[in-house]
Structures are given as structure tokens and as C-alpha cells.
């Protein structure tokens with residue numbers, strides 16, 4: 292014994308597809324390193340097994356007398372119960388609506404709350420567009436500003452809640468998809484409730500990393516960000532909100548009786564799930580919840596903290612790299628968004644991919660107002676870029692590069708990303724030329740020893756700037 296305590300974090304959980312090899316420009320195939328968990332995660336093995344086991348029993352649900360329909364209905368309802376358990380709710384007061392994803396869940400809620408153009412929703416400039424645009428089209432948004440480091444605190448939100456006219460809702464993210472910033476959710480919810488204001492939490496980023504806030508009135512999240520990429524998401528809220536009035540989607544499955552001039556809507560949650568539901572997606576999401584429960588929050592959070600600390604402090608100390616967001620001593624999710632001095636974000640992402648087999652996200656991350664603030668861009672600059680984009684030229688789109696990790700990450704993965712970024716930041720010349728496509732803003736390697744990427748890749752683009 293040396294007397295030195297070696298810290299051993301909890302073991303990461305492998306995901307489907309880990310270690311698949313992909314081509315690089317030097318002709319080598321390398322194991323792919325996904326640093327894009329904040330966008331979408333591969334599936335848990337348990338999820339895939341559960342889906343495969345379910346497929347022979349797949350059938351229509353809720354409207355079939357056959358054995359398979361009964362069994363599929365049971366699987367779907369078990370998954371719904373799992374989402375309520377995951378959100379810390381009993382099924383008596385609250386219900387879970389299975390939908391496509393967080394975006395749909397928040398649009399659903401925005402429709403159901405029946406706000407009017409003069410109603411105020413307090414939200415923040417940190418939000419993903421999914422928790423901004425649905426509110427700004429049905430109500431007046433009062434935005435909580437962030438500081439230069441991309442954070443806000445309880446007092447900022449309290450000031451917005453106390454300004455007149457009184458708000459109808461606080462809509463806030465559980466965690467930022469750009470900086471990993473974790474707003475003080477419990478305090479915010481408590482402050483809003485003391486003022487009689489209900490709270491909707493966008494938990495898209497929170498769900499795979501931290502327990503969902505039990506006291507929030509409404510919570511929305513997506514299966515594909517928590518290891519169940521089969522197209523299901525959830526909206527949880529009080530049953531009472533959905534008991535009366537038109538559902539968000541009208542159609543079959545949502546009704547008890549229809550005549551040509553009258554409709555009797557059925558009880559929620561079926562009332563809110565018109566059309567044939569995504570049964571496989573729900574089963575997958577239920578299985579992901581089971582797997583996360585088996586690992587446990589203590590291990591998940593400890594792993595996250597270790598990965599976040601290693602990632603963010605390495606990038607923070609790196610010459611030529613600027614880490615955006617809060618100080619590294621602040622707890623965040625394992626997400627790091629950064630710029631390399633003098634190198635466009637789309638070129639950084641292209642080189643990490645083509646030379647190192649590392650997948651990152653680059654661009655504006657579907658949270659344009661937040662990223663513009665983090666980059667310190669003024670209105671005039673933003674307007675100039677906007678005009679260029681309107682002319683179809685994305686070559687100077689502002690943006691940054693984001694590396695984000697999930698439950699499968701090891702410190703070795705972080706080291707591999709960090710050393711690739713260090714190589715680029717040191718000015719090491721590219722082994723091949725990269726040409727930019729002004730239509731998408733993407734850079735593409737030209738030539739090289741290996742098989743070049745299919746030309747078809749280029750049409751789709753890879754920057755998230757259109758988001």
C-alpha cells in the first residue's frame with residue numbers, strides 16, 4: 292500500500308454499438324467514439340433485448356379482443372406506469388401521456404393550458420427551442436437573462452415571477468444542453484409555488500442524469516436521450532388538466548362516441564393519445580427505466596460527476612481552447628461546449644470525425660439565444676449572420692463544438708477526445724484538405740488514403756445550425 296487512495300468510479304454501462312469501427316481519412320478503421328449523448332444515446336442492451344422479446348407479441352393496443360392485443364396493451368400500460376414511477380408520481384393525481392419526444396410533449400402542454408396572447412410565461416434565455424417556441428406562440432414570454440457564464444440563480448427567477456402582470460406558468464429547463472448547467476430546480480419550483488405559479492420542467496437533458504423533480508407540475512422528456520431510441524417521449528402532469536376540453540390531437544382512440552355534430556371524448560390518458568400509439572417505443576422506454584433503476588441514481592450521478600470533472604477541467608486548461616459556460620468548479624452534466632481559437636466549429640467537428648473517428652455536435656445546438664450570449668455576440672453581428680443564412684450561405688454561421696457523454700463513458704474516452712482536441716488546438720496540420728460547402732457550412736475531407744465518405748452524406752449536412 293502506498294497510502295494513496297485510488298478513486299474508482301462506478302463501472303459504466305455499455306451501450307449497443309459501442310466500439311463499432313468507422314473509416315478515417317488515413318485509411319484506418321477506428322472504434323467510433325460518440326461524444327454526442329446530449330443529442331441522442333444508443334440503446335441499452337436491456338432495451339434491445341426487451342424490444343426483441345416483445346416483437347412476437349406486438350399487436351394493436353386498447354382496441355383488440357385477441358390475446359396478442361391484450362398482451363401488447365398490458366406491456367404498453369406497464370411502460371406508462373414505469374414513466375410515472377420514474378417521475379416520482381402516483382397514478383392517482385398525475386398521468387403520463389406517451390408521445391414522440393420532449394418537443395411534442397411541450398407543444399401538447401402549451402395547447403392544453405389554453406393560454407391567451409396576454410398571458411405571461413416566465414422562461415429563460417437558457418432554454419432549448421423546444422421549451423421556448425411553443426410558449427412564445429401562445430403567450431407572452433418574460434425571459435430570465437443569464438450571466439456571462441450562462442447561469443442564472445433563484446433571485447433572477449424570483450424577480451421575473453414578481454414582475455407584473457403575474458405569470459401563468461414558469462417553464463424552465465432541468466439542465467442545459469449546451470453547458471450542462473443545472474438550475475436550482477427545487478428552489479425554483481418552491482419559489483413559483485409560493486406565488487401560486489405552476490412549473491413545467493423540460494427534462495430532456497435531466498432525465499438520463501438526475502432524478503426528475505417530484506414537485507414540478509409538468510415534466511417532459513424523451514426516450515432517445517435515455518438509451519431508448521425507439522421514438523417515445525413523455526408528458527407527465529395532473530390528471531385534472533386533461534379531464535375536460537379538446538385534446539391536442541383529435542382522432543380515433545381519443546373518443547367514446549362520435550356523431551357528425553358531436554363528440555364525446557374519452558377519459559385521459561387515452562383522450563390525449565389519438566391515433567395508434569408507439570407501443571414499441573413505450574416498451575423500450577419502460578425497459579430503459581428498469582435499467583436505470585437497476586444501476587441506481589447514486590452510481591449514475593457519481594459516474595457523471597467524474598466524467599464531467601475530467602472533461603471540463605482538461606478543456607479549460609488547454610491552450611487555444613475556450614470552454615463556454617460556468618466555471619469548472621460548478622457542478623454540471625458531463626457536457627462541454629468549446630471553441631478552438633482560429634478554427635471554425637464545423638472544421639473542428641469534421642476533423643475530429645474524419646481523422647479521429649470521434650462524433651461531436653457543432654453549431655448552435657437548437658438554443659440560439661443562449662449560444663449567442665455565451666459567444667458574446669451582439670445584435671448587429673447576429674443580424675449579419677441571419678442575412679447570410681437567408682441568402683443560403685451558412686459558411687460563417689456562428690457556433691461552437693459540444694462533447695457530451697452518457698452512462699457508457701470511461702475516463703479513457705474522455706482522454707481520447709481531449710488528446711484529439713489538443714492536437715487540433717496545437718495547430719497540427721490536417722493530413723488532407725478540407726473544403727467547405729457554403730450551403731450547409733460543413734467541411735468535408737478531400738482525398739486521403741481511405742475510402743472517402745459516401746457523397747450522399749454531404750447532402751444532408753451535419754451542422755445543427757438549422758436547428
Ligand SMILES: Cc1ncc(COP(=O)(O)O)c(C=O)c1O
Nearest residue numbers: 392393394419421468495496513
Ligand atoms: C434541453 C432540451 N430540451 C428539449 C430538447 C428536445 O428534445 P427532442 O428533440 O427529443 O424533442 C432537447 C434536445 O436536444 C434538449 O436538449
